[in-house]
Amino acid sequence: MNTVFLLVMLIGTAGWITSTVSLRVRSLQVQADRTERRLALLLDHLGIEEPEPAGMDEVRALIREDRQISAIKAYRRITGAGLAEAKLAVDALAVRLQKN
Missing domain, CATH: 1.20.5 (Single alpha-helices involved in coiled-coils or other helix-helix interfaces)
Structure with missing residues (x-):
């Protein structure tokens, strides 16, 4: 008891x-x-x-090669961002690159 x-x-x-x-x-x-x-x-x-973190040229190159998942992985490695934040940032960067 x-x-x-x-x-x-x-x-x-x-x-x-x-x-x-x-x-x-x-x-x-x-x-x-x-x-x-x-x-x-x-x-x-x-x-x-x-300021933009060093290494973003790699992310831009991956986006131009239409390798979104690799770009997100690279962004996470460079910035330490979480998955959702990295996806939003890469998507926004892709839109900016398409406009240029």
Whole structure:
């Protein structure tokens, strides 16, 4: 009986800790997103463009060769971006290249 009680208490405590940490992580993510948006607005207001990472010529060449997946992989390797962010960036770059 005593062991079952301790086990239930341990599981309950683990659940509480997990939910508390998850809430804190979500809160920090919201703060980081807000900070990124504010920084982007500030850079736009000041007319400052973020410098292009070295190696983007490789990404452009892959796009011109119609090798989108390889371009996304190269973009991720160069910038450290996630898959969704890299796909959006490569798609936007492809549109810009088609206009030129």
